[in-house]
Amino acid sequence: MSIIISAATHKGGTGKTTTIVNLAASYANINKRVLVIDLDPQMNATQLLTTPGQQYPEEKTIAQAINNSLPLEEVRIQTSCEGVDLLAASPDLNDIRDRMKSDAEQAFLLDDLLESPVIEEYDLILIDLHGSLDCLMLSALKSSDYYLIPMFAERSSAEGLQMMVDFVARHRRLLSALRLLGIVITRFNPKNATNVVYKDLIYEMGKKSNIPVFQNIIPVSNAVSGADAEHKTLLQYRRTLPITEAYTALAGEMLPLLSSRRRGRVPQIRTAAIAEARSAFEMLDVEQMS
DSSP states (O other), X not given: OOEEEEXXXXXXXXXXXXXXXXXXXXXXXXXXXXXXXXXXXXXXXXXXXXXXXXXXXXXXXXHXXXXXXXXXXXXXXXXXXXXXXXXXXOTHHXXXXXXXXXXXXXXXXXXXXXXXXXXXXXXXXXXXXXXXXXXXXXXXXHHOSEEEEEXXXXXXXXXXXXXXXXXXXXXXXXXXXXXXXXXXXXXXXXXXXXXXXXXXXXXXXXXXXTOOBOSOOOBOOTHHHHHHHTTOOHHHHOTTSHHHHHHHHHHHHHGGGGSSOOOSOOOOOOHHHHHHHHXXXXXXXXXXXX
């Protein structure tokens, strides 16, 4: 049975695309079949997973599939990473977002695609999203078993986390089975004292709010831009780098949680603890500025 995970947060530049693409590569490396769905009109995951100059028919995008009710098997494409297929993004997703933002069916954009029998060819479906709390994000979360929140060890990330958790809470009736898999700390610099303090605050907040925070932390690395420039995953770019090994370890840490769809009551998030952490982040920021 396929497990569907969205990387979502109401903040840009937190490493959502890097996390989705490199988790996909890590799972493919252990013989898991992975489908990446790029629901970001900026197409970053699509560009990373396709080689420069790679040609695929214009109709083979997720926007065309949504607009024309095309089946999954007609629109998926092979990527440059063996074992990973892709539903490619395009700027047409902006048109869908604008057209559907007040539509009663705005949360069901992916239903037909993900109810295809072909979906069972994949062990994991990983969805990359942009930072807007819109119909694309709502549709992705409605279709997902889990969502994952990449987060910097910095002040503004707490605000993005709170807005994301509040968004899910507002739509809890629709998202009744959705579970927060956890927070992934990204772009962490252990030599930066501020990063270290915020990291500790994130773990403390996780305990108080009932939100898991993964033990494997993704370090800051220039290799991300280097791999992006060559349209490669980090495993393809350089397997022995600390950041590559961190994503491999993160995939391993996540795997036991993904053995099957979880049943029973969704764990309650203590939102008051997130608000407290946000205040602590802001106070720390003020102290450092003074």
